[in-house]
Amino acid sequence: MDSQTAIDVALKLVAITVAFTVVLLIVAYTVLAERRILGFIQGRLGPNRVGYGGILQPFADLLKFILKEDIVPDKSTRFVYFLAPVVATMAALMTMIVYPFGPEIPIPFTNIVIPLTVARFDISLLYVLGVTSVGVYGIMLAGWSSNNKYSLMGGLRASAQMISYELALGLSLIGVILLAGTLDLAQIVEMQSGWHGARWFIFFHPLGFIIYMIAAIAETNRVPFDLPEAETELVAGFHTEYSAMKFALFFLAEYINMFTVSMLATTLFLGGWNVPFAEDIFGRGTFLFGLVSVLGFLLKIIFFLFLYIWLRGTLPRFRFDQLMNFGWKVLLPFALLSIFITATLIFLFPNL
Amino acid sequence: MLVLLFILFAGMAIGCALAVVAQRNPLYSAISLIGVFISLACLYVMLAAPFIAAVQVIVYAGAIMVLVVFVIMLLNVEEEAHQRPRLKFLLPLAIGLAAVLIAEVAFILVSVQQSPVTAISNGTDVGVTHSIGSALFTRYLLPFEITSILLLMAIVGAMTLARRSALPPNARVVPGAQVLPVTMFRDTGLPTHDDMRAVETDSTDEAARLLGVAELRDQSKRE
Numbered sequence: 001m002d003s004q005t006a007i008d009v010a011l012k013l014v015a016i017t018v019a020f021t022v023v024l025l026i027v028a029y030t031v032l033a034e035r036r037i038l039g040f041i042q043g044r045l046g047p048n049r050v051g052y053g054g055i056l057q058p059f060a061d062l063l064k065f066i067l068k069e070d071i072v073p074d075k076s077t078r079f080v081y082f083l084a085p086v087v088a089t090m091a092a093l094m095t096m097i098v099y100p101f102g103p104e105i106p107i108p109f110t111n112i113v114i115p116l117t118v119a120r121f122d123i124s125l126l127y128v129l130g131v132t133s134v135g136v137y138g139i140m141l142a143g144w145s146s147n148n149k150y151s152l153m154g155g156l157r158a159s160a161q162m163i164s165y166e167l168a169l170g171l172s173l174i175g176v177i178l179l180a181g182t183l184d185l186a187q188i189v190e191m192q193s194g195w196h197g198a199r200w201f202i203f204f205h206p207l208g209f210i211i212y213m214i215a216a217i218a219e220t221n222r223v224p225f226d227l228p229e230a231e232t233e234l235v236a237g238f239h240t241e242y243s244a245m246k247f248a249l250f251f252l253a254e255y256i257n258m259f260t261v262s263m264l265a266t267t268l269f270l271g272g273w274n275v276p277f278a279e280d281i282f283g284r285g286t287f288l289f290g291l292v293s294v295l296g297f298l299l300k301i302i303f304f305l306f307l308y309i310w311l312r313g314t315l316p317r318f319r320f321d322q323l324m325n326f327g328w329k330v331l332l333p334f335a336l337l338s339i340f341i342t343a344t345l346i347f348l349f350p351n352l
Numbered sequence: 353m354l355v356l357l358f359i360l361f362a363g364m365a366i367g368c369a370l371a372v373v374a375q376r377n378p379l380y381s382a383i384s385l386i387g388v389f390i391s392l393a394c395l396y397v398m399l400a401a402p403f404i405a406a407v408q409v410i411v412y413a414g415a416i417m418v419l420v421v422f423v424i425m426l427l428n429v430e431e432e433a434h435q436r437p438r439l440k441f442l443l444p445l446a447i448g449l450a451a452v453l454i455a456e457v458a459f460i461l462v463s464v465q466q467s468p469v470t471a472i473s474n475g476t477d478v479g480v481t482h483s484i485g486s487a488l489f490t491r492y493l494l495p496f497e498i499t500s501i502l503l504l505m506a507i508v509g510a511m512t513l514a515r516r517s518a519l520p521p522n523a524r525v526v527p528g529a530q531v532l533p534v535t536m537f538r539d540t541g542l543p544t545h546d547d548m549r550a551v552e553t554d555s556t557d558e559a560a561r562l563l564g565v566a567e568l569r570d571q572s573k574r575e
Contacts, residue, residue, distance in 0.1 A: 080379070080383070083383075126481075127406055129414075130393075130406050130410045134390075137386070144379065144425045156422070156425060159418055182481075
């Protein structure tokens with residue numbers, strides 16, 4: 001290994017660490033935001049004691065999770081019980097490296113240009129789909145290894161639900177792939193930079209966007225699709241027997257997954273880091289342009305995260321047969337229809 | 353560096369493959385198989401075939417093995433008991449087949465060392481999504497379509513097997529409805545599978561009446 005490779009590897013490691021830290025911080029504050037916004041929706045305050053207005057609550061929660069007793073059920077399958085939260089969190093975090101968080105940013109007064117993607121390769125969209133599909137094992141194994149009927153039912157429900165909705169999710173993305181002609185997320189974002197930064201794929205593929213959003217909520221096991229942890233039926237679902245830091249890892253994985261699907265929605269449908277008219281005001285390739293783009297990207301993600309919380313505050317839960325009927329008999333045909341419409345559009349107007 | 357990574361992933365693949373066979377618990381075998389698929393995907397990436405690697409993870413690790421693990425969890429399979437080996441005549445056959453396999457591997461190793469090594473240059477598009485797609489839909493269209501017909505056959509077969517043929521079209525299964533135990537039919541000479549119908553009731557008595565076996569039930573109660 002020569003010195004150049006060593007420097008490259010070190011730079012990549014630094015980039016990965018920075019990306020993970022930023023994402024984990026945002027995720028921690030999503031939890032706080034969710035508790036405050038839910039409080040607002042339900043006419044109460046939410047946590048507001050730690051720090052100014054509750055701003056340090058995530059760190060207090062983390063400390064609590066670390067200090068709590070870690071209970072392992074006596075009849076559980078030890079190794080798998082330990083493995084499950086690790087798999088869930090790892091699969092959730094691994095997708096972070098391919099997202100383009102922004103354009104290449106030149107640092108002022110130097111010649112350094114920082115690309116805001118950790119790894120860029122030909123099939124990054126497939127990589128995201130593959131890694132997230134491995135994430136289901138975390139939940140399944142957790143349900144099985146706990147040796148608890150509620151956990152098992154939760155795990156089975158989760159895996160059935162995630163397999164079913166993965167189909168609609170994958171099909172809803174095909175329209176975007178057809179429009180972009182590539183699987184590279186960075187290129188997909190660059191394709192959307194026309195029309196002064198507002199040539200977003202949502203305008204060409206609106207049905208696919210709606211299907212993607214519904215399927216993504218089901219994939220992340222959030223309300224109204226949170227049957228794997230329906231507390232009225234299953235106590236706490238697959239993580240009934242988990243406590244302390246292991247529970248926190250599942251909690252973390254769920255919120256990272258929320259963040260990931262929001263990022264994917266932004267990247268594929270809402271133009272990624274493209275902010276309308278930013279190019280005309282600041283000029284492409286300047287530091288301010290990069291900054292505005294990153295902020296725009298974050299703003300779009302925050303919109304989706306707010307949508308998630310909003311839905312949780314307002315919608316009741318599906319019944320399991322309704323969930324399956326909806327996924328297979330409504331979402332899947334409509335996803336195929338959206339592919340058909342988009343393909344026809346591309347055929348009729350080749351330079352769309 | 354590349355050699356180190358190759359040894360790492362190949363070792364992982366072989367170790368997991370051994371674990372698939374050696375484990376007594378079927379779920380552990382399934383998890384090991386997932387490990388095999390993932391390390392194979394890593395090897396594909398090293399061979400400059402990222403598309404195949406991603407498809408390997410999505411299809412095998414993400415879909416097929418999920419179903420396998422799902423079924424194992426549903427059936428709640430116990431650990432295999434240590435049985436005395438049956439079918440002893442298979443043992444020499446297995447040794448023979450293993451010898452053939454090892455000979456094949458040895459042959460490949462030798463022939464690879466004899467053939468000239470040409471590394472893929474950075475500019476080629478072998479293994480890139482675009483080239484795979486165009487090859488699949490032009491040169492290899494017929495095998496591709498035949499494979500899809502094969503999958504269609506599998507789907508139709510599964511539907512035929514899963515369809516409940518004896519039920520009338522308006523029959524429904526209702527949560528909370530009573531189900532008559534099959535043992536009630538067993539000694540009566542009534543057919544036990546072809547004639548089974550679903551009925552919508554709240555009590556066993558009513559179900560028995562609707563099914564026309566009320567007298568039988570009264571009889572079994574008296575006994």
